[in-house]
Amino acid sequence: MVSSGEGVQARRLAGAGAVLALTVGVGVVPGAAARRPPRHRDPADASGPLDLRLVEVRQVNRDLKLRVRTQGKFRLEALERRPDPIHPTARFLCLHIHHAGSSRVRQLCFGAPEHGKGVLGYGELRDNGSIKSFRRIKARVRRPTPRSVMARFRAGAAGLSPHVYYWRYLSHWRGRACTAPPPSGGRHLARRRRPRAAGKAATDRCLDSAPDHRSVKLRIHPVQPVGCTDGGHSPRFHGSRRRKRVALTFDDGPSAYTPKILKILTRDHAKGTFFEIGEQVPGLASTSRSVIESGNELGNHSLHHESRPGRASMAATSHRIKRATGFKPCLFRPPGGAWDSRVVADAHSLGMTTIIWDVDPNDWASPGSEAIYSRVVGNTRPGSIVLMHDGGGNRSQTVAALPHIIHTLRHRGYRFLTVTKLLHRHTIWGEVR
Numbered sequence: 001m002v003s004s005g006e007g008v009q010a011r012r013l014a015g016a017g018a019v020l021a022l023t024v025g026v027g028v029v030p031g032a033a034a035r036r037p038p039r040h041r042d043p044a045d046a047s048g049p050l051d052l053r054l055v056e057v058r059q060v061n062r063d064l065k066l067r068v069r070t071q072g073k074f075r076l077e078a079l080e081r082r083p084d085p086i087h088p089t090a091r092f093l094c095l096h097i098h099h100a101g102s103s104r105v106r107q108l109c110f111g112a113p114e115h116g117k118g119v120l121g122y123g124e125l126r127d128n129g130s131i132k133s134f135r136r137i138k139a140r141v142r143r144p145t146p147r148s149v150m151a152r153f154r155a156g157a158a159g160l161s162p163h164v165y166y167w168r169y170l171s172h173w174r175g176r177a178c179t180a181p182p183p184s185g186g187r188h189l190a191r192r193r194r195p196r197a198a199g200k201a202a203t204d205r206c207l208d209s210a211p212d213h214r215s216v217k218l219r220i221h222p223v224q225p226v227g228c229t230d231g232g233h234s235p236r237f238h239g240s241r242r243r244k245r246v247a248l249t250f251d252d253g254p255s256a257y258t259p260k261i262l263k264i265l266t267r268d269h270a271k272g273t274f275f276e277i278g279e280q281v282p283g284l285a286s287t288s289r290s291v292i293e294s295g296n297e298l299g300n301h302s303l304h305h306e307s308r309p310g311r312a313s314m315a316a317t318s319h320r321i322k323r324a325t326g327f328k329p330c331l332f333r334p335p336g337g338a339w340d341s342r343v344v345a346d347a348h349s350l351g352m353t354t355i356i357w358d359v360d361p362n363d364w365a366s367p368g369s370e371a372i373y374s375r376v377v378g379n380t381r382p383g384s385i386v387l388m389h390d391g392g393g394n395r396s397q398t399v400a401a402l403p404h405i406i407h408t409l410r411h412r413g414y415r416f417l418t419v420t421k422l423l424h425r426h427t428i429w430g431e432v433r
Helices: 004-016 187-191 258-267 282-293 311-325 341-349 369-379 396-411
Strands: 052-060 063-070 092-099 105-109 119-125 131-138 140-142 148-154 163-172 207-210 216-220 223-228 245-253 272-276 297-300 385-389 427-431
Touching: 052 163, 052 207, 052 216, 063 092, 131 148, 223 282, 245 258, 245 396, 258 272, 258 282, 258 396, 282 297, 282 311, 297 311, 311 341, 369 385, 369 396, 385 396
Parallel strands: 245 272, 245 385, 272 297
Antiparallel strands: 052 063, 063 148, 092 105, 092 163, 105 119, 119 131, 140 148, 163 207, 163 216, 223 427
């Protein structure tokens, strides 16, 4: 059964006059069976290089991945990011997607890289198909061949939240190839179904869409990190010194100061890693969840903040964090940085890398926000792991110093990553239950 919104979109695209083929792709979510979407190929039913032959949309973690293959070669520089789908005159290659039960259509179009980076043109369409609003969103764009293009972007950047959607592709070529008659000998061209709409669009051999007279269902699943891979040898004091990347870490939470630090990190587009004390998690489970939901990372800091904790303490802490958030830590930080071979081995047996640090401003002693700031920015190097605290006492000085630390280091060219990313390990994703 087709929703009312799908019907509106089908009529709109039919009015644009098009036929396309596609690969139907539903998002692959970790924890589900990992299988590629079925591929559907389209005959050569349009003129020009942008006759679409294979198309795919699927979910990969929090991202959407687009894939298109065409009949002929094309350059991204020749494509218009903000085309008019109702009266097509430019060359374009776009995905149209809309919420089930709604006629609000989003348009994502390929185009030339900007400053060497991939960008998609994102537009919201009015009911008549004209563009209501437009902006650019970041995407990782690849050209596997001169006849194909792939893009991966954060679903939320295009306003796509977990829900059911319907999608299809549109392409249009402009040039001499569009005025020539169909190639001889192509019986499938003579037999191709004509769009239902009348007028110029109905006879435009270079306007293509897929699939024919319908849209494809796509369910975007809610996902979150559920774990990460063990980082190998321990302990680790820093990451690679080759690139200006740094990990900001916070110990002894969760606490009333954790949300304040998360707010700063979110506002300044930085990520952090929070090493939590197990006994504090049950009473502040929502705070722990907010760490994961905001794209930051949780680590294990023992059950009672005891020196050289045993395996049972580590296991109990990881269990409490997972029960509260759905995330199983793969990082362990011994309180006070006190470790020996037994501590490292116990952590490793639970799938955790032992993490120490190479920058310590002694913020736990409340030396003043200026002292915390100067000690961090004065000692940070590429790959540094910075120790700070969001719990264990009054952390207002750390909160006050953090924005200035981020702004200064970013001005010096640093990026702020979680420890897992700093160490080039992988996050494991799963569907939110």
